[in-house]
Amino acid sequence: MVKRFSLTPYLFLTPALIAIAVFVLFPIGAVFYYSFTDYDIVTPPVWIGLENYLKLAQDPVFWKALSHSLVYLIVTPTLIVLSIALAIVINRNLRGIHVFRALYYIPAVSGTIAIGIAWRWLFDAQGGLINGVLVWLGVLQEPLQWLAEPAYTLPIAMLMTIWMGVGYYAMIFLAGLQNIPEELYDAALIDGATDLQKHWYVSVPGLRPQIVFVFVISSLAALKVFEEILVLTNRTGGILDSGVTMVFYLWRQAFRLSHAGYASAVAIALLILTLAFSVFNVRFLERGIEAD
Amino acid sequence: MEGTQAGKVRTRARRRKALQTVFWYAVLILISLVTVVPFLWIFLTSFKGPLDQVVSVPPQLIPRDPTFANYVRVWNQLPVGKFFLNSIFVAVCTVTLNVLVCSLAAYPLAKMRFRGRDAIFYLLLATIIVPVQLTYIPSFVLAVKVFKYYDTLRAAILPNLASAFNIFLLRQAFRGVPDDLIDAGRIDGASELRIWWNILLPVVRPSLATVAIFTFVTSWNDFFWPSLMLHTRERMTLPVGLMALQGMFTSDFRGIAAGVTMVVVPILIFFIVLQRQFIRGLTGAVKG
Numbered sequence: 001m002v003k004r005f006s007l008t009p010y011l012f013l014t015p016a017l018i019a020i021a022v023f024v025l026f027p028i029g030a031v032f033y034y035s036f037t038d039y040d041i042v043t044p045p046v047w048i049g050l051e052n053y054l055k056l057a058q059d060p061v062f063w064k065a066l067s068h069s070l071v072y073l074i075v076t077p078t079l080i081v082l083s084i085a086l087a088i089v090i091n092r093n094l095r096g097i098h099v100f101r102a103l104y105y106i107p108a109v110s111g112t113i114a115i116g117i118a119w120r121w122l123f124d125a126q127g128g129l130i131n132g133v134l135v136w137l138g139v140l141q142e143p144l145q146w147l148a149e150p151a152y153t154l155p156i157a158m159l160m161t162i163w164m165g166v167g168y169y170a171m172i173f174l175a176g177l178q179n180i181p182e183e184l185y186d187a188a189l190i191d192g193a194t195d196l197q198k199h200w201y202v203s204v205p206g207l208r209p210q211i212v213f214v215f216v217i218s219s220l221a222a223l224k225v226f227e228e229i230l231v232l233t234n235r236t237g238g239i240l241d242s243g244v245t246m247v248f249y250l251w252r253q254a255f256r257l258s259h260a261g262y263a264s265a266v267a268i269a270l271l272i273l274t275l276a277f278s279v280f281n282v283r284f285l286e287r288g289i290e291a292d
Numbered sequence: 293m294e295g296t297q298a299g300k301v302r303t304r305a306r307r308r309k310a311l312q313t314v315f316w317y318a319v320l321i322l323i324s325l326v327t328v329v330p331f332l333w334i335f336l337t338s339f340k341g342p343l344d345q346v347v348s349v350p351p352q353l354i355p356r357d358p359t360f361a362n363y364v365r366v367w368n369q370l371p372v373g374k375f376f377l378n379s380i381f382v383a384v385c386t387v388t389l390n391v392l393v394c395s396l397a398a399y400p401l402a403k404m405r406f407r408g409r410d411a412i413f414y415l416l417l418a419t420i421i422v423p424v425q426l427t428y429i430p431s432f433v434l435a436v437k438v439f440k441y442y443d444t445l446r447a448a449i450l451p452n453l454a455s456a457f458n459i460f461l462l463r464q465a466f467r468g469v470p471d472d473l474i475d476a477g478r479i480d481g482a483s484e485l486r487i488w489w490n491i492l493l494p495v496v497r498p499s500l501a502t503v504a505i506f507t508f509v510t511s512w513n514d515f516f517w518p519s520l521m522l523h524t525r526e527r528m529t530l531p532v533g534l535m536a537l538q539g540m541f542t543s544d545f546r547g548i549a550a551g552v553t554m555v556v557v558p559i560l561i562f563f564i565v566l567q568r569q570f571i572r573g574l575t576g577a578v579k580g
Contacts, residue, residue, distance in 0.1 A: 008484045009400030016397035019454035024419050027427035103324040109563045110556045111513035113531040117538050117552055118334050127545050129333050132351030171571055224423045227515055247425045254429050267426045278421045
């Protein structure tokens with residue numbers, strides 16, 4: 001350990017700190033300032049005090065976006081349950097198990113835009129595979145306009161998020177499962193535990209660090225969901241704004257309508273929401289990642 | 293008598309084992325249908341000719357009139373090759389710079405004692421929570437007015453120079469390196485920069501590889517920020533170009549399917565080749 005004062009540590013940190021300052025810290029300050037201004041990016045911002053926030057409070061689309069972002073959090077517990085189940089399924093020594101694991105991981109690396117476009121066609125009213133199969137099986141009388149149905153926009157986007165995430169998170173849980181000592185399972189068997197009980201009393205507590213990690217990461221991602229909505233609704237946000245989330249609203253206000261000041265107020269609301277959600281998570285996040 | 297009894301029990305046990313194996317394979321195959329079928333459907337559609345049904349009940353999967361025409365059409369109307377080169381350029385530059393900058397920063401945070409270390413570390417940690425989309429409005433203003441790199445590939449690279457998460461992971465890796473190794477270097481009179489380059493980096497190479505792979509995939513699939521910056525077709529990365537393709541080929545499902553296939557197949561090959569590192573990287577992210 002270097003004990004005497006030296007510049008060295010600061011020099012090592014300088015490039016990273018400059019980058020973080022320019023591309024994270026400065027923008028946070030700037031967006032806070034913009035939120036009190038009328039700003040269209042082209043002409044200089046004009047101070048208007050709290051006007052953006054007052055407008056926000058009365059903007060039904062904003063409240064809709066907020067509620068959609070909160071509803072989106074349902075993907076987090078769903079992902080945790082499905083990923084743990086999948087991890088348990090793939091945690092066995094079968095020939096070719098690596099191939100299956102790779103197949104489950106494919107959606108996680110293919111990119112949201114490519115998958116979103118595929119899903120748009122999957123749910124397409126005319127040529128979609130979903131309609132094709134459902135009509136063929138007689139479940140549907142005629143093709144359904146899945147993506148033109150406000151009630152389905154958000155659920156389809158959430159389904160896509162889950163579909164993309166399960167294989168990824170299952171790998172995290174699989175690694176966790178493989179660290180649980182075999183003796184614990186043997187002890188559970190001796191105590192007469194059924195298969196299900198065995199996993200409930202041994203696997204789930206043993207996966208605690210992974211559960212905390214996945215909980216934090218996937219809920220932060222859920223609060224920021226954007227690309228799924230953009231692709232599935234073809235940049236519209238869905239009929240009657242049925243798919244508009246906080247980040248989508250931010251994007252639309254700032255980069256479609258050039259209301260950068262108003263969008264900044266949306267951004268601050270998003271920041272407050274995220275902070276409120278994470279404050280009690282920060283310590284868990286650290287413990288989860290650092291659990292050596 | 294007893295021998296055959298035991299034999300029967302053994303055959304029964306073996307039969308049950310076989311049945312279990314069949315059951316688990318059935319489960320595994322069913323699950324893989326859920327992840328693979330959409331890709332397979334897009335892949336097969338991309339080869340469908342004009343005589344093949346795209347809309348039909350029951351759905352037609354296999355092209356009866358297979359053709360490369362869809363690929364040719366997409367390739368001719370959009371600079372897909374350029375999208376690839378741009379994506380590779382952006383991802384390679386991002387990975388190289390990001391890993392260098394982050395591992396430089398991670399060294400003192402892991403192995404040196406100095407004033408403000410904890411403050412800096414927690415400040416970095418806190419930035420992980422801040423939604424990156426929040427920064428895009430000011431970053432857009434910076435790009436247009438200060439850095440003047442709007443609509444250039446640099447704009448897709450520079451904001452990703454450092455990431456708190458990577459600094460965090462590399463700090464964890466450096467902490468695992470024995471102090472004796474570093475002290476030995478110091479006794480030999482090596483500078484801290486040499487110690488970092490010649491001792492620490494080689495020791496944590498597996499961690500560097502996983503950080504690099506993850507940064508590469510993130511950069512490769514990044515859309516929101518590049519879509520704000522890159523507007524000239526020739527300067528688009530793949531995801532941005534793919535969105536443009538969807539806009540151009542609105543109802544040409546065969547063309548869109550060809551475009552999606554062209555984008556997805558390379559990243560899948562990349563993943564399959566580096567599968568082991570991927571999985572280890574994930575484990576590393578949680579376990580440090």
